[in-house]
Amino acid sequence: MTRTLVVVGYGMTAHRLVEHLRAGDRSARWRIVVAAEESRPAYDRVALSSYLDGKSAEDLLLAGPDVAGDPRVDVRLSSPVVSVDRGARTVTFADGPAVRYDALVLATGSRPFVPPVPGHDLPGAFTYRTFDDLDALREASVPGAAGVVIGGGLLGLEAAQALRSLGMRPHVVELSPHLMPLQIDEGGGAVLARLVGELGMTVHCGVSVASVDAGPEGLVRGVTLSDGTVLDARTVVFSAGVRPRDELAGPARLERGERGGFLVDAFCRTADERVWAIGECAAVEGRCHGLVAPGYLMAESVARQLLAGPPAAPFPGADTSAKLKVFGVEVAGFGDVHARTEGALSFVREDRAAATYAKLVLSPDGRTLLGGVLAGDAHAYGELRAMLGHQLTGPPDLLLA
Template sequence: MKRLLVVGCGMTAHRLVEELRARDGAARWRILVLGEEPYGAYNRIALTDRLRGVPAEELTLGAPDGGGLEIRTSTRVAGIDRPAHEVVTAEGRRLPYDALVLATGAVPARPPVPGAELRGCHVYRTLDDVHAIREAAQAASGERAVVVGGGLLGLETAEALHRHLGIRPHVVEAAPHLMPAQLDPEAAGLLAISLSRRGIRLHEGTALRSLDPGPAGEVTGVTLADETRITTRLVVFTAGTRPRDDLAAAAGLPRGERGGYLVDDDCRTPDPDIWAIGDCAAIHGRRTGTVAPGYHMAATVAARLAGAPASPPPLSPAEPSTVLKLPGVDVASMGNPHAQTEDAVELTYTRPGPATRYAKLILDPEARTLRAAILLGHPTAHSRLHALVGEELPAPAEQLLT
């Protein structure tokens, strides 16, 4: 029996084990999964539900059924001994492998500004991060908090703090408008109006300049580039991550230009026995930050380990797809609405009023296929249009939006 060692116990690692179990009918692989956190795999996408008060147990993914699998939590891998085909843990224990899959994910970025490490400043990536933010918010109920980052995670965090923990949130976004990767200015402006009505203060187009310290090393406020100062003792950073690829240098594994273990289309590094999947991988130097590509990588590696001659089907052109999960606010983006496509046709629909609706559909001019879409106030159209990205529209766009 061969030994598969997986470093990382997140969602893509969990999917890898499931996919390999489904393909490895002869049970040729004995699997050991090592995770740094004290928990098994959980749904990281649902962390905001935990911030809202959902029990942590409801996020648990659970171990796949069957024998031949061991999961060790609270275990950090400190190095890879490639000639010996072993990993070395922080405690100095050596664990052998025949195949090694790196699924180490990413770590949240703190802005490079003075005071980012002050007490009261939190990153948002793990269950423990969310537990710490909840505890701090409960102690500061009724006060202000500053969320740095006006993307998907930042807006969901601000809503949870406001609606469920009694915090008055301010959101700081350096880009000119909210969710700059997914929305155009018009959709973002309509979203900003809706959020402001809910009691979320927005500071768009201005960067964070500094975090102001108190006498005991605690944060007391933030100062923005436009000289605005917001008094607070709770700051949450939700703007960006970087790949967790710290095992690469000592092991002699190449990294992409923007980080991540450099892999080919099969997610294999230049070492034929080492693979990388998820946020820590850079396929030909390109990184992805959503779960769907990570799951596709997991399926690809599982197929190779099981000896399958063909790769899984390619990713849908609708990826990346984003849905903002706020009660009463329906915002979705699919495909790449910012991609520069020569002669692309843009269809825009706006219905102002109390129940504002906005939609932009980007079509290929020749085949009339849907390339991307932005939706606001169209809760039932998302799944329909998501399935049509890369396909010719079967009906007039107006009918598909109803």
């Protein structure tokens, strides 16, 4: 007998779930109904900035003709779910009748956090999340003018690169004392700020935004910081983190995590055995994870549970390791970058002339690698990342050389 799975949301994590289920469901036991809020099917949100560098929206799509032509999959674009009735096991769509489910997976993702400062909703203020956001940003961009990005994390620096690609002069405002506070330490952040500053990005750390200011036409014309600094700006991009999309928790009488998100166990199950949550909206044992890699692990686990195949492994937690280029500057962080493990030792090597910084975080006996930071030169990342949690294969100075 064919059963119905309803997937609420169609981002990268939901697409991974659908793909694994399609591949493993050889006897066509599941009919999949996907409720997509956006007008496009799943796309590579991680590579979204490339849309401003010449790639088309179609280049970034994850769902190909094989999904559209699969009779087992019903993708409903621009069709958000407005309520869930767990008693009747139905979901109600904004534009159509309710659908009954045998299993329900919530993959609603997250929304950008916009601090409620005066002027946050002025014309010229944007978030950085969807194709529509980038289309609006491109239309409002003024080559040669200044733009301000609120948030100096991974996505904030991507947004700053996007402003630069549009011909603007980017400023980045970060509340923490240094850039990328979740991925690297203060020393790495200082090197990164110096290098990107030489390449045209102005960095303001340790301050917040007091207001977004309007010009005579009512459009964004500046930003006032908490220390009184006033920045000229034709555009403002908010990239100050995300919040889980858990609006359906109330109507569905599902428990939320302490900081939001649908509360699930290590197998991504809610208290209702027919309802799961995956991706950024899932508070796995109370904690949400804002990266795609852990979302993929959640999706694969739930797919195995729905297929009743080999026992699914519990979610192992998120790996926050990251390596990227910011304005062409290499930076990487992995493991315990802030040396928070009790008794941890730090080995730091900094070359101010070459503008490179490297730190290894070691166990109290100095033998096991617990984490590290690389800035300016990250060629050793692959080898060091593979060594995480294991004994060093040589002296720290030689490993970094």
